[in-house]
Amino acid sequence: MYPIQFQGQTFTAQGKVVPPEGDKCGICGSVLPEPEPEGIITGFAMAKNAVTGENEKICYDCATKMEVENMDYFGQAFLYYDEKTQAITNFIGRVVGGGSRIVRKWQDSFGGERWAIRFWHHGEVWSGTYYKSAGDYIRCKRTKLKGLYS
Numbered sequence: 671m672y673p674i675q676f677q678g679q680t681f682t683a684q685g686k687v688v689p690p691e692g693d694k695c696g697i698c699g700s701v702l703p704e705p706e707p708e709g710i711i712t713g714f715a716m717a718k719n720a721v722t723g724e725n726e727k728i729c730y731d732c733a734t735k736m737e738v739e740n741m742d743y744f745g746q747a748f749l750y751y752d753e754k755t756q757a758i759t760n761f762i763g764r765v766v767g768g769g770s771r772i773v774r775k776w777q778d779s780f781g782g783e784r785w786a787i788r789f790w791h792h793g794e795v796w797s798g799t800y801y802k803s804a805g806d807y808i809r810c811k812r813t814k815l816k817g818l819y820s
């Protein structure tokens with residue numbers, strides 16, 4: 671009959687099984703999810719620790735907070751655009767900009783399609799160039815515009 675499950679824990683004939691402790695987020699200390707064996711989702715991001723200079727694993731919540739703070743501080747970002755939902759997201763698909771508007775579309779000199787897109791982030795209008803033919807990324811900058819239509 672062993673192993674048995676009781677109150678969310680596993681017991682063998684020898685006693686309680688303590689699961690090995692997973693990696694923790696270098697910022698908030700939450701336990702990082704196990705990576706999917708065959709997937710591209712790793713369950714964590716990498717960031718340089720400002721004190722030690724070492725690269726360490728951080729959770730998606732902290733990665734998103736860091737991205738948003740970087741946007742506010744530096745006024746530029748490398749983000750992603752979802753054509754279906756028109757959402758501006760970071761690399762793990764968390765929405766960091768909303769109410770987007772396609773301002774114009776054109777072809778670059780290599781025949782690639784580009785879109786100029788404006789969106790809101792923290793009460794400010796950002797503009798970005800979406801490289802439609804080259805993936806789904808969008809290079810973005812904060813503007814001094816008053817609105818998406820100004």
Ligand SMILES: [Zn+2]
Pocket residue numbers: 695696697698699700728729730731732733
């Ligand atoms: Zn974290």
